[in-house]
Amino acid sequence: MRTSTDGPPAAPLFKGIVNERESQLRLVTSVRLRWVAVLGQLAAIAAVTLLYGFPLNIGSCLMLIALSAWLNVFLSIRYPARYRLTTRFAFVLLAYDVLQLAALLYLTGGIQNPFAILMVAPITVASATLPPRYTVFLGSMVIVAGLVLIDHHHPLPWYNGTRFDLPRDYKIGALIALISSMAFMAFFTWRLNKESRQMSAALAATDMVLASEQRLHALDGLAAAAAHELGTPLSTIVLVSKELEYELGSDSRYREDLQLLHSQARRCREILQKLTRKPDEQDPMHASLSVVELLEEASAVHRAAGKRIIISASPLPGLDDEVRIEPVAHRRPGVIYGLGNLIENAVSFAQSEVQLSARWNGSHVFFTITDDGPGFAPEMMDSIGEPYITSRRYEENGEQGHSGLGLGLFIAKTLLERSGATVTFSNLTPPRRGANVQISWPRTAFELPPGAFNWPGRRGMPLNVA
Template identity: 50%
Template sequence: MPTDLPLDTPDERSFLPGLGLGEQGLRLKTLVRLRWLAVAGQTAAVMLVHWLLGFDLPVGWCLAAIALSAWLNIFLTLRWRGNLVTDRNAALLLGYDILQLALLLYLTGGLQNPFAFLFLVPVTVSATSLPIKWTLFLGALAFVCASFLAYDHLPLPWFAEAPLELPTIYIVGMWTALVSGVVFSAIYARRIAEEARQMSAALSATELVLAREQRLSALDGLAAAAAHELGTPLATIALVAKELKRELPQGGHTGEDIDLLISQAARCREILSRLANRDTPADAILAQAKLPVMLEDIVAPLRGSDVIIAVDAHAADDGKPKREGEPVFERNPAITYGLGNLIENAADFATTRVDVEARWSANDITITVRDDGPGFSQDIIDRLGDPFVTSRKGYGPGDSGDAAGRHEGMGLGFFIAKTLLERSGAQVALANRTYPDHGASVRISWPRMRIDVALRKP
């Protein structure tokens, strides 16, 4: 089968940075650019007021405060090579901006200065990008600075012959408006940013699902092609095996091996036949089966090797009265293939035994497949379920197969099984068995109302 599937989609994990809806952080470049904008604006305002309008103000101190911000930007650009800054450092830099603005306002009239509204900017920036504790810290700092400037500041630059004296009630109103604006802007900006992160997370999740569906559709087309292409070689294998059986003497291990070869070829042809005729309608009664019966049907073709496959299916002992009977499943090819693949994988890796345990309650149906093999490798357990991730021999670079005779693997079977089961509404969880037991454990669970046909009947 060709392996060059059209799987050139981004890594699934790259879709998930916002799924936890955590904070996104601030880039140093953003903070530096905002401060350069503030430096340019503050410089222009001071020069306009002092040299163009002719108002008297401590221009030296004002330019010194502005130059400090410029030097800080230069230092950060040269010294800090990273792109993202930590939340704490970002909050400290924004806190510096509040203090620097407070110093300029102190030199130029306090809350009488119309530029006092700029206290909103650092708090709003924090609300969109930093955790709430740092936003509260910056909001409190802006509140303290505004309260101080309401009562203590140098005179507002104005005409010397007619000094401007604003009434106290106006200053109180300015303070109230400023504090209200800081609180409202922070809450509003944070809410909008949170909704944007949620939309981004939803889009990422949708892209992830679409990518998995695209991969599965590609594999579906390959399966149809394989069903067509493999028919002839399988017929040839079956014919040659029957000819060998007639020519070789009866009995002995050779005859048993040939019989096994013929039976497995027949099984392959049956599987290909189901692939080619999966749209054929089936009888409604035969299309349903109770869970224990369905499991036995799946396990039956896998028995006959040295590995024991035991099925244990009964209601969960949760201390509640058992009112529901055995769950009834539709004979869904997706569920049948998914469970069959997981059980077959467990049998391949098991040493002596595979346990298939099914439990159901009023709300849930759970199937657990355990084996006594080596278990999942810690190197790939987090990536199992992705295409071409496998611990089998024979597919990795320089790998030529398992000397023990177990078949080679491409890592597609588990990906297809997991995806098909999840499409049926199941949750698939992987784990290694706890000490002193050893081996792998796969847990598949459904909400009973979604999967049990008996509960859907009127």
């Protein structure tokens, strides 16, 4: 199946940002959750003994609760509040919470105690902050504890002279319900947390692209400053060379050297003038692109891949002569980058050919990128273009295990949409085979100069960001 081609893996991009030995659980969070548990357990014991007057092994229960309280006190003294727990340390603390709660349940009726559902809490925290294998191990501990608590436990606190004991089958059902709740909450929390991390990483990658553009703008500023500073000495060189040429006369043996010095100084001045040009003073040959030139520039670097790239452009039928004129867009690096990434994706998975076509009418401009590869995986069709959404490629292409990270398509789609385009992904209809990507602009947005388009609801945000 098909996946995006995003270049180098994204892992090195964030190398050093996250320490794999550290969990996402901070000490202060663990301590606060445990204080909540301590207060809740004390409240439950107070209600059972004071409000209902049920007999209870209160000494043992209070000792277990005090153990959690003293653990919190020790952790608060030993470590700073914002200390981030290592994965193993966080696992040990959560394992303690499971065992402490299991011991309390053992003293208060076992699995038939209605508070047995709280065994889900440590698993939920683990699924949000620890690698999956630790969550699975903690879940196994809960299951083992639940199996033990079915038959081995003190009586559930109840009215004097009466023993409350549910049938064994009911206890088994309660354990199954506990396991089901635990599995659902763990998976839901893990999935939600994973998507959140992936979106953060994707946005960080986009920020790096934008930061690169800002650095380029900074270099433009440095170039303008350098041009301004060098202008005066170059003018002096030109003036002095002219005076020397005049003083030495036309018969001087240094005349050719002075003329060369003069011409090179003038050339330097012309180069500096180009560097100090404003965006609206760029060379028209480079400041604007027709649709064919846009496709040619975006695909040029990918022709070395050995696949045939066919470019075609024509107006839609039935248009007036004035509308049939090929649209011309201003050069926008974000659009060129976005198209280039989509073309790279098509080239990577094409068998032999990629077709790039441009069509237009009076109101819209349409670009279509098709290839003769395996196409997009049907199950991924609704989520293509989201960060880290990928699928494996058909094995018949001989590249088993090849998969991208989804960041390339995400960034490309974001940049194109920011220019006012609508990007849609689909597969060709049988008997044709391959992927089809269509990018459409309102013609007014396509022909706008850089920086003229704003996001809906966001004024003043520049278009040229890539």
